[in-house]
Amino acid sequence: MAGRHLVVAIDGPSGSGKSSVSRAVASALGAAYLDTGAMYRALTWWLLERGIELSDRELVGASSVLAPLQIGLDPARPTVEVGGVDVNDAIRTERVTNAVSAVATNLEVRADMRRRQRALIAEGLGLRGAIVAEGRDITTVVAPDADVRILLTASESARIARRARQDHGTDDADTVAATHSRVVGRDALDGTVSQFTAAADGVSTIDSSELDFEQTVLAVLAAVADRVVVDGF
Ligand code: DC
Numbered sequence: 001m002a003g004r005h006l007v008v009a010i011d012g013p014s015g016s017g018k019s020s021v022s023r024a025v026a027s028a029l030g031a032a033y034l035d036t037g038a039m040y041r042a043l044t045w046w047l048l049e050r051g052i053e054l055s056d057r058e059l060v061g062a063s064s065v066l067a068p069l070q071i072g073l074d075p076a077r078p079t080v081e082v083g084g085v086d087v088n089d090a091i092r093t094e095r096v097t098n099a100v101s102a103v104a105t106n107l108e109v110r111a112d113m114r115r116r117q118r119a120l121i122a123e124g125l126g127l128r129g130a131i132v133a134e135g136r137d138i139t140t141v142v143a144p145d146a147d148v149r150i151l152l153t154a155s156e157s158a159r160i161a162r163r164a165r166q167d168h169g170t171d172d173a174d175t176v177a178a179t180h181s182r183v184v185g186r187d188a189l190d191g192t193v194s195q196f197t198a199a200a201d202g203v204s205t206i207d208s209s210e211l212d213f214e215q216t217v218l219a220v221l222a223a224v225a226d227r228v229v230v231d232g233f
Contacts, residue, residue: 006031006130007125007133007143007145008026008133008147008220009150010134010138010139011137011203015166017162021216021217026132027075031124032123032132033074033075034124034131034132034133036133038091039116040113042067042082043069043113045091047060047063054102054103064109067082069082073123101186101189114137139199149202151198151199151204154209156184159183163183204223
C-alpha cells in the first residue's frame with residue numbers, strides 16, 4: 001500500500017509462539033519482520049566465539065557496539081549474519097540459548113540493541129511501509145509509540161509443552177520436566193530487565209493457550225485490523 005506507515009510491536013515470554021506467529025503476520029501484511037531475540041543471540045554467539053567472559057559486564061557492554069551484526073528483514077527469509085557469517089542455526093543451539101540471558105540482562109548491551117532495533121524498524125518501514133517487530137521490550141521500550149502493541153502470552157504449561165516439542169520433538173513427561181526449569185529460569189532472569197508478563201497501558205493481550213498457530217495468527221491480524229479501522233489507517 002503506497003504511503004502506509006505501520007509498526008506492529010509484539011512482546012511475550014519464551015514459548016508464547018511469538019516468533020513464528022510474528023513472522024506469519026508480517027508475511028500476511030507484506031511487512032518487514034524483525035526478531036530482536038535473534039539479535040541478542042547473535043551478539044552472544046559472537047562474544048562466545050571471541051572467548052569473552054560473559055560475566056565481565058563492562059567488557060561485554062563495551063564489546064556490544066563493535067559487533068558486526070547484519071539482520072535481514074524479509075519474513076520469508078529472515079537472515080542473521082555476524083561479520084558475513086550466517087549464524088541462523090548456530091544461534092539456536094543450547095550453547096547460545098543457555099548463555100543469552102547473561103548478555104540480554106546487561107544494560108549497556110540493551111542500550112546498544114535498542115539503538116540498532118530502532119534503526120532496523122526505520123529501515124523496514126522504508127522497505128515495505130510496515131514492520132512487525134517482536135521481543136520482550138518492543139511494546140514498552142524500543143517502540144512504545146507503535147501503531148499496534150500486543151502482548152502474546154500463554155499459560156506456563158502450554159508454553160513449556162510447545163518449547164519441548166520445538167526443541168526435542170516430544171512433550172512427554174520427562175522432556176517437559178527438563179524443559180520446565182530452562183524456560184522458567186530464563187524468563188525469570190529476562191524478567192529482571194523487561195516487563196513481558198503483564199500488558200503495559202495501551203498494550204492488548206492475546207492469550208494463545210487455547211489457540212492453535214493459525215488461530216493465533218488470525219487473532220493478531222484481527223488486532224491489527226481493529227487499529228487500522230479505528231484509526232482510519
Ligand atoms: O525470544 P528469544 O528466545 O530468541 O530471545 C533470546 C533472548 O534475548 C532471551 O533471553 C530474551 C532476550 N530478549 C530480550 O531481552 N529483549 C528482546 N527484545 C528480545 C529478546
